[in-house]
């Protein structure tokens with residue numbers, strides 16, 4: 001856990017309903033670059049031993065944290081999957097279906113295979129982990145590219161949703177820098 005992130009969530013995060021965490025103040029609209037740098041360093045420290053070649057994320061909200069990680073891991077490249085409504089526009093692209101929890105609709109995540117060279121070691125980074133759809137779709141892209149996934153890191157895991165547990169049960173190394181237990185009357189409980 002990263003104390004500075006937990007403090008930011010408690011001070012500046014907003015609970016919406018009983019399932020959505022809004023962190024526009026420091027991650028999803030305005031970006032606190034000092035906190036972002038700390039998060040990147042923490043993730044890099046955890047995964048440095050795996051020597052990842054590439055950080056893979058999803059546009060748009062994963063990109064900032066993924067870049068902070070890529071820099072902290074010694075300036076390795078960051079690839080972001082693009083979101084598309086249709087998979088048939090995806091000529092030559094690797095594609096994986098992903099149901100978006102926040103937008104309640106399905107997308108396809110697309111990556112040009114040229115940016116995931118065969119046998120690369122890939123670290124997945126995203127802002128949130130909820131039901132695990134985004135991470136599973138990214139894992140599928142990594143597998144299709146014949147690369148190896150060394151694990152996944154997220155800023156915020158919503159522990160009341162099943163994604164993290166399911167992925168860990170499959171043997172994935174999942175690092176979350178903060179874990180939200182619940183949202184009670186708009187209050188975020190860590």
Ligand code: 5GP
Nearest residue numbers: 020021101102128129130131132133134163
């Ligand atoms: P999952 O695919 O694990 O169900 O959800 C993770 C994805 O949905 C992330 O890429 C993230 O952008 C988005 N997401 C899920 N829950 C939240 C949330 O509570 N707040 C925000 N801002 N994004 C979320």
